[in-house]
Amino acid sequence: MGGRRLCSWMMYADGRGWAWLWQAVKDRIKLGCYWFYDSPNAIFLDLLPMNFSDSTIAIIGLGYVGLPLAVEFGKHRPVLGFDINQARVEELQAGRDHTLECSAEELRAARHLRYSHQLQDLKACQVFIVTVPTPVDQANRPDLTPLIKASQTVGAALKRGDVVVYESTVFPGATEEVCVPELERASGLKFNQDFFCGYSPERINPGDKEHRLPSIKKVTSGSTPEVADAVNALYAQIITAGTHKASSIKVAEAAKVIENTQRDINIALMNELSLIFARLGIDTLEVLQAAGTKWNFLPFRPGLVGGHCIGVDPYYLTHKAQEVGYHPDVILAGRRVNDNMAAHVADATIKLMLRKGIPVLGSKVLVLGLTFKENCPDVRNTKVVDIVRTLQRYNAQVDVFDPWIDAREAEHEYGLQCLKAIPGPGQYAAIILAVGHRQFVELGESGIKALGESGAVLFDVKSILPLGAADGRL
Numbered sequence: 001m002g003g004r005r006l007c008s009w010m011m012y013a014d015g016r017g018w019a020w021l022w023q024a025v026k027d028r029i030k031l032g033c034y035w036f037y038d039s040p041n042a043i044f045l046d047l048l049p050m051n052f053s054d055s056t057i058a059i060i061g062l063g064y065v066g067l068p069l070a071v072e073f074g075k076h077r078p079v080l081g082f083d084i085n086q087a088r089v090e091e092l093q094a095g096r097d098h099t100l101e102c103s104a105e106e107l108r109a110a111r112h113l114r115y116s117h118q119l120q121d122l123k124a125c126q127v128f129i130v131t132v133p134t135p136v137d138q139a140n141r142p143d144l145t146p147l148i149k150a151s152q153t154v155g156a157a158l159k160r161g162d163v164v165v166y167e168s169t170v171f172p173g174a175t176e177e178v179c180v181p182e183l184e185r186a187s188g189l190k191f192n193q194d195f196f197c198g199y200s201p202e203r204i205n206p207g208d209k210e211h212r213l214p215s216i217k218k219v220t221s222g223s224t225p226e227v228a229d230a231v232n233a234l235y236a237q238i239i240t241a242g243t244h245k246a247s248s249i250k251v252a253e254a255a256k257v258i259e260n261t262q263r264d265i266n267i268a269l270m271n272e273l274s275l276i277f278a279r280l281g282i283d284t285l286e287v288l289q290a291a292g293t294k295w296n297f298l299p300f301r302p303g304l305v306g307g308h309c310i311g312v313d314p315y316y317l318t319h320k321a322q323e324v325g326y327h328p329d330v331i332l333a334g335r336r337v338n339d340n341m342a343a344h345v346a347d348a349t350i351k352l353m354l355r356k357g358i359p360v361l362g363s364k365v366l367v368l369g370l371t372f373k374e375n376c377p378d379v380r381n382t383k384v385v386d387i388v389r390t391l392q393r394y395n396a397q398v399d400v401f402d403p404w405i406d407a408r409e410a411e412h413e414y415g416l417q418c419l420k421a422i423p424g425p426g427q428y429a430a431i432i433l434a435v436g437h438r439q440f441v442e443l444g445e446s447g448i449k450a451l452g453e454s455g456a457v458l459f460d461v462k463s464i465l466p467l468g469a470a471d472g473r474l
Helices: 018-030 066-074 086-093 104-109 119-124 145-157 174-187 225-236 249-280 284-291 313-323 329-339 341-355 384-393 407-414 438-449
Strands: 007-012 033-039 042-047 057-060 079-082 113-116 127-130 163-166 196-199 218-220 243-245 364-368 397-401 428-433 452-460
Touching: 057 066, 057 145, 066 079, 066 104, 066 113, 079 119, 086 113, 119 145, 127 145, 145 163, 145 174, 163 174, 163 225, 174 196, 174 249, 196 225, 196 249, 218 225, 218 249, 225 243, 249 284, 249 313, 249 329, 249 341, 313 329, 329 341, 341 384, 341 428, 341 452, 364 384, 384 397, 428 438, 438 452
Parallel strands: 057 079, 057 127, 079 113, 127 163, 163 196, 218 243, 364 397, 364 428, 428 452
Antiparallel strands: 007 042, 033 042
16 A cells, blocks of 8 residues: 555444445545455545645634634635624625734735635535634633534534634533534534544734734644644644644643633732732832842732633633532632722722712712723723722712723623713823723823822722822732
8 A cells, every 4th residue: 555554444334335435435535545445344444644735724703813813824725714793704805804913914915815604605614723702601600602603503514524623712621522512413423433623722812913823832632643643734834833732632622721720820819919018008019020030930910800811711620620529729719819809999999089088979980991901902801891880889970981992892792881082181080090001101190190180099000100100009
């Protein structure tokens, strides 16, 4: 036969007839298989390394993760960018990305990329990469609905020999325990016989123009050694920083979920230190600057922990831990600290107002920034909303201004009617600088204070302003 023999598959007709068996053989030949007859009832296959070089890739979900991935692959090979949101597809077809992750120039550079919301278009693809969100519900339990629906959609388009790669954050085991059964039910095919799976966790940092997809090392994995090699080679085409092939899908899943869990716990420690130092009359940032002079001190800072990763991913791990009988005390304690910081900011602002003799009832408070991080339009799971809600419970009149957001999206998600332009001067009894957008940094101390009344309280959540400029900060 020639070539190095990597593995052998023996396929029986198994009551399904020779037509099925012969089709399965042909599908594997497409993947680079040699085959030969061994008996009247079976076929042996020698599988050579899988090769996706001629395969059309479908990217399922065109958000901040899926779109950059589709664009990078689309520079080199045929790619179908798929999203169930027709408006999103039409926006991208027009060369615009409202998430600001990809510029118009980058979209044009992906000359092999086309977009669709039509399910039938998926049937022409051989590799499917799923990048849909994995949120939590109101009780902080994993909500796998988007992942399950995406798996059902892909399953309806699956053919023998196809590969499905997941990038969404999940708990260890979710791909094989949750997604694979959906793929099998929707397709009528058998996992690791008719189709295969991989997992390669996303590592995109929204709004970060320095650390882009190609420059972030990629973890890869596959459901068989041959698939793992093929998935690794696939990503190696676009990832200049290199790849790391994990030993299994579960290992890759676990690697992703602990990345943000580690950050969450470290930020929780900083937040708890901030609460302690506030009672001691010590500025937290000064303490961190002093401690940071040691070479091995980690440069974490206190702040609000929101968004769709750091504030969410730990709950996927704790869910699985509890499912197998372990209560993760440290992780959950860190989550409690971080989830309570927004209310702490609001309460601290109210106390500062009372100390200055400023009445709270009916007073106007301005919150600057709504997104979960600076210089980014994403408002998903933002903890700034908790600041607003807490202030409203004190019967304060709260205005929110954020130059980065879509005001309609904020109203739809949170029922907030945000200001569409920066307000005029001298209107507010208190100002909370919640997000460090560059526009607010450029305003500086004088510009921000000018928005308030004489003697207004200023709370600097991100410690953007110089020490002593604000009445309070984390």
